[in-house]
Amino acid sequence: MSARATVCVVTGSRAEFGLLAPVMRAIDAHPSLSLRVVAGGSHLLEPARTIREVEAAFTVSATVAMQRDDEPRDRAHDALALGRGVEGFSRAFAEIRPACVVALGDRIEAFAAGAAASVMGVPLAHIHGGDRAEGVADEAMRHALSKLAHLHFPATPSSGERLVRMGEDPSRVRVVGSPAIDGLRDATPMGDDEYAALGSPSVIVSLHPIGRSDAEERVDAEVLLSLLRGRATLALMPNHDPGREGIARAFRGGAERGTLTLVEHLPRTRFVALCLRVAQAGGVIVGNSSAGLIECAALPDALACVNIGPRQAGRERPASVVDCPEMQADALSEAMGRAARLSGASHPHPYGDGRAGERIADAIASIDLADPLLVRKHNAY
Numbered sequence: 001m002s003a004r005a006t007v008c009v010v011t012g013s014r015a016e017f018g019l020l021a022p023v024m025r026a027i028d029a030h031p032s033l034s035l036r037v038v039a040g041g042s043h044l045l046e047p048a049r050t051i052r053e054v055e056a057a058f059t060v061s062a063t064v065a066m067q068r069d070d071e072p073r074d075r076a077h078d079a080l081a082l083g084r085g086v087e088g089f090s091r092a093f094a095e096i097r098p099a100c101v102v103a104l105g106d107r108i109e110a111f112a113a114g115a116a117a118s119v120m121g122v123p124l125a126h127i128h129g130g131d132r133a134e135g136v137a138d139e140a141m142r143h144a145l146s147k148l149a150h151l152h153f154p155a156t157p158s159s160g161e162r163l164v165r166m167g168e169d170p171s172r173v174r175v176v177g178s179p180a181i182d183g184l185r186d187a188t189p190m191g192d193d194e195y196a197a198l199g200s201p202s203v204i205v206s207l208h209p210i211g212r213s214d215a216e217e218r219v220d221a222e223v224l225l226s227l228l229r230g231r232a233t234l235a236l237m238p239n240h241d242p243g244r245e246g247i248a249r250a251f252r253g254g255a256e257r258g259t260l261t262l263v264e265h266l267p268r269t270r271f272v273a274l275c276l277r278v279a280q281a282g283g284v285i286v287g288n289s290s291a292g293l294i295e296c297a298a299l300p301d302a303l304a305c306v307n308i309g310p311r312q313a314g315r316e317r318p319a320s321v322v323d324c325p326e327m328q329a330d331a332l333s334e335a336m337g338r339a340a341r342l343s344g345a346s347h348p349h350p351y352g353d354g355r356a357g358e359r360i361a362d363a364i365a366s367i368d369l370a371d372p373l374l375v376r377k378h379n380a381y
Contacts, residue, residue, distance in 0.1 A: 004031070004032055004033055004034040005032060005033055005034065005099040005100065005364075005365070005369055006033075006034045006036055006096065006097065006098045006099050006100075007027050007033050007034065007035060007036070007098060007099065007100045007101075007102060007364060008036045008037075008038055008061075008092075008093065008096055008098035008100070008101045008102065009023065009024050009027065009035065009036070009037055009038075009101075009102045010038050010039075010089065010101060010102065010103045010109070010110065010113040011037065011038075011039050011043065011054060011109075012039070012040055012041030012042065012043065012064075012066070012085075012107060012108075012109020012110060012112075012113070013041055013042040013043060013050075013107055013109055013239065013240070014042070014043070014048070014050045014053070014239075014265060015105070015107060015239055016104045016105050016107065016110070017043070017050065017053065017054060017268070018180070018268035018271075019104055019105075019127075019128075019178070019179045019180045020102075020104055020127075020179065021057060021179075021268070022179045022182035022183060022356070022357035023102065023104075023127065023179050023356070023357045023360050023361070024037065024057075024058055024357075025357060026357035026358045026360065026361035027102075027360075027361045027364070028058075029361075030361045030362070030365055032365040033361060033364065033365055035058070036061045036096050036098060037054065037058045037059065037060050037061055038060070038061060038062045038063070038064060038089065038092045038093075038096070038113070039051055039054045039055075039060050039062075039063055039064075040062075040063050040064030040065060040066055040085070040088060040089075040109065041064065041066045041067065041081075041085065041107070041108070041109030041112075042066075042067055042109070042239070042240040043063075044063065044065055044066075044067075045067055045069055045240055046069050047264055048237075048264045048265040050265060051063065053267050061092070061096055062091075062092035062095065062096065064084075064085055064088030064089055064092060064109075064112075064113075065084065065088060066081040066082070066084050066085040066088065066108070066109060066112065067081045067240055068081075072245075073209075073240055073241060073242050073243070073244045073245060074242045075137070075211065075242050078108055078137075078241075078242060081108060082108045082111065082112050084112075085108065085109060085111075085112025085113070085116075086112045086115050086116050088112075089112055089113045089116040089117070090116040090119075090120065093116060093117060093120055093122060094120070098122060099122075099123070099369040099370065100122070100123045100124075100125055100151075100364055100369050101113060101114075101117040101122050101123070101124050101125070102124075102125045102127065102360075102364075103117075103124065103125075103126055103127070103145065104126070104127040104128055104179075105127070105128050105138075105142065106128075106131075106133070106138035106139070106141045106142035106145065107138070107141070108137075108141070110141075110145060111141045111144065111145055114126065114145045114148045114149065115148060117148075118148040118149075118150075118375075121375050122375070123150045123151065123369050123374050123375055124145075124148055124149045124150050124151070125149065125150070125151040125152075125153060125360070125364060126145050126146055126148075126149035126151070126152055126153065127153045127155075127176075127179065127356075127360065128142075128153075128154065128155050128159075128178065129142060129143075129145065129146040129149065129152050129153070129154055129159065129163055130146065130152070130154040130156075130158075130159030130160060130161075130162040130163040130166075131154070131155065131156075131159050131314075131315060131316075132162075132313070132314025132315055133290065133311070133312050133313065133314055133315040134210075134310045134311055134312070134313045134314065137211070139314075143166065146163055146166060146168065147166070147377075150172065150374055150375055150377070151172055151174075151363070151364070151367065152168055152172055152173040152174065153174055153175075153176045153356070153359075153360050153363070154173065154174075154175050154176070155175075155176070155177055155178035155350075155351050155352065155356070156175065156177075156178075156316055156350045156351060156352075157175055158316060158350070159175075159316075160173050160174075160175040164380070167379035167380050167381050168380060169378075169380045170380065174359070174363050176352065176355075176356045176359040176360055176363070177351055177352015177353060177354070177355065177356040177359070178294055178351040178352055178356055179356040179357050179360070180290075180291075180294045180295050180298075180351065181294070181295070181298045181349075181351050181352050181353070181354045181356065182354050182355065182356055182357050183354065184272065184295060184298045184299055184300075184354060185298075185300060185354055187272045187273065187276050187299060187300065188273060188276070189273055189276040189277040189280055190270070190273040190274050190276070190277040194270075194273075195274070195277050198234055198261055198263070198274065199232055199233075199234055199260075199261035200232055201232045201233055201234035201261065201274075201278060201283065202231055202232045202233075202278065202281055202282070202283035202284075203228055203231050203232065203233045203234070203278075203283055203284055203285075203286055204233075204234050204235075204236070204274065204275065204278055204283070204284075204285040204286070204303075205224065205225075205228070205233060205234070205235040205236065205251075205260070205285075205286050205287050206235075206236050206285060206286075206287040206288075206289035206291060206292065207220075207221060207224065207235075207238060207247055207286075207287035207288060207289075207308070208238045208239045208241060208244075208247070208287070208288055208289060208311065209238055209239070209241050209242060209243025209244050209246070209247055210243065210288070210309060210310065210311050211241070211242050211243060212242075212243050212246075213243065213246070214243055214244075214245045214246030214249070215246060216243070216246065217243035217244075217246030217247050218246035218247065218249055218250050219246075220309075220327040221246065221247045221250035221251065222250045222253075223327050223328075223329065223332075224286065224287075224308070224327060224332065225250060225251075225254045225259065225260065226329070227329055227332050227333060227336075228259075228260070228286070229259055233254075233259070233260040233261070234260065234261045234262075234263060234274075235251045235254065235255075235260050235261070235262050235263070236263055236264075236265070236266065236271075237251065237262070237263070237264045237265065238251075271291075272295065272299070275291075275295070275296050275299060275303045276299050276300065276301060276303070278303055278343075279296070279299060279301045279302060279303035279304075279343045279344050280301050280344055282340055282343050282344055283303070283340070283343060284303065284304050284305065284306055284336060284339045284340055284343060285303050285304070285305050285306070286305070286306045286308065286332075286336070287306075287307075287308060288307060288308050288309050288311035288312055290312060290315065292305030292306075292307055292321065293305060293307060293312055293315055293316075293317045293318070293321055294349075294351050296320065297317075297318040297320045297321070297347055297349040297351075298349055298351065298354070300346070301343070301344045301345065301346070302318075302320040302342070302343065302344070302345055302346060302347045303320070303343055304320045304321070304322065304339040304340065304341075304342035304343040305320060305321045305322065305339065306322050306324055306332070306335045306336055306339045307321050307322065307323050307324065308324045308326075308327055308332070309324075309325065309326065309327065310325075316350045316351075318347045318348060318349035318350065319342070319347045319348070320339075320342050320343070320345075320347040320349075322335045322338045322339045322342070323335075
């Protein structure tokens with residue numbers, strides 16, 4: 001029996017760990033592959049320290065510190081964190097000596113790992129390439145990762161076609177669906193006691209910064225909270241991106257006034273269970289998280305989403321999503337009403353059938369990762 005190929009999966013934030021977990025499990029279960037996990041980035045930040053969630057599910061082979069708790073959340077410090085990440089991932093890969101590195105999405109943690117792997121000559125597999133979503137610097141970093149990668153696992157046919165138009169070899173592009181969908185059809189709603197402990201919300205707020213100043217982000221968050229006054233609202237703290245503190249201050253103020261329940265982080269299983277319970281109650285998710293466009297639409301009873309602003313501009317979305325281009329009270333109110341009528345139903349969506357993890361593991365196992373031609377990049381046009 002030949003030795004199993006070591007596949008190193010990188011997770012740098014709560015934003016992608018839930019999506020990567022089914023990929024990790026499929027790799028770990030595959031008879032031809034050996035899983036190694038490297039975790040770091042915002043997983044290591046207080047107060048959530050979501051590295052504990054990763055460690056509870058998988059053996060972590062190495063950690064890579066990037067952002068620092070005592071540094072501001074701005075783009076200059078993101079660039080410094082990126083540099084630390086390239087160095088840290090390079091050291092981890094040199095120790096682990098993987099046959100392949102897997103990264104997902106568009107964040108600085110994935111970009112640091114992808115840059116390290118590509119420069120070191122380690123085959124890089126990129127999940128969710130070819131998507132369009134503005135984010136902060138996300139659009140540029142996602143496509144830059146695609147140009148560094150040697151294997152592509154896009155979530156939709158449109159994303160796959162976009163990768164080919166970017167010059168990627170069609171034989172290296174395999175549409176697998178989004179691993180965010182894996183397992184959701186078996187989800188069960190949150191129980192009565194836990195739901196009550198979270199305030200029995202009819203609205204979930206998942207709002208992340210889009211790279212503006214703290215003051216600008218806070219203004220928009222305050223507008224949203226004023227509209228939701230009187231509704232049972234649960235807000236999740238934003239990602240550790242530039243502008244985070246402005247939204248966080250608005251949310252803390254709402255919690256102090258007793259107008260919302262504020263939660264730093266919910267593990268994926270609890271978040272999914274909560275979304276399903278809110279959907280069954282005819283509630284909505286409001287903000288600019290990709291979860292509203294992907295996971296919430298794939299639940300047995302979809303949770304409708306009010307998607308605010310440009311952060312998800314260009315991303316494919318199902319019929320359960322109502323777009324609200326600007327944070328204006330009248331437009332938000334109208335969008336909330338439309339979305340509430342869409343929750344609790346089943347909606348077709350473009351992100352696959354819930355078998356992305358196993359497809360990715362099978363595809364990696366089918367490739368000769370030691371072939372020197374694999375890491376030789378060229379434009380296919």
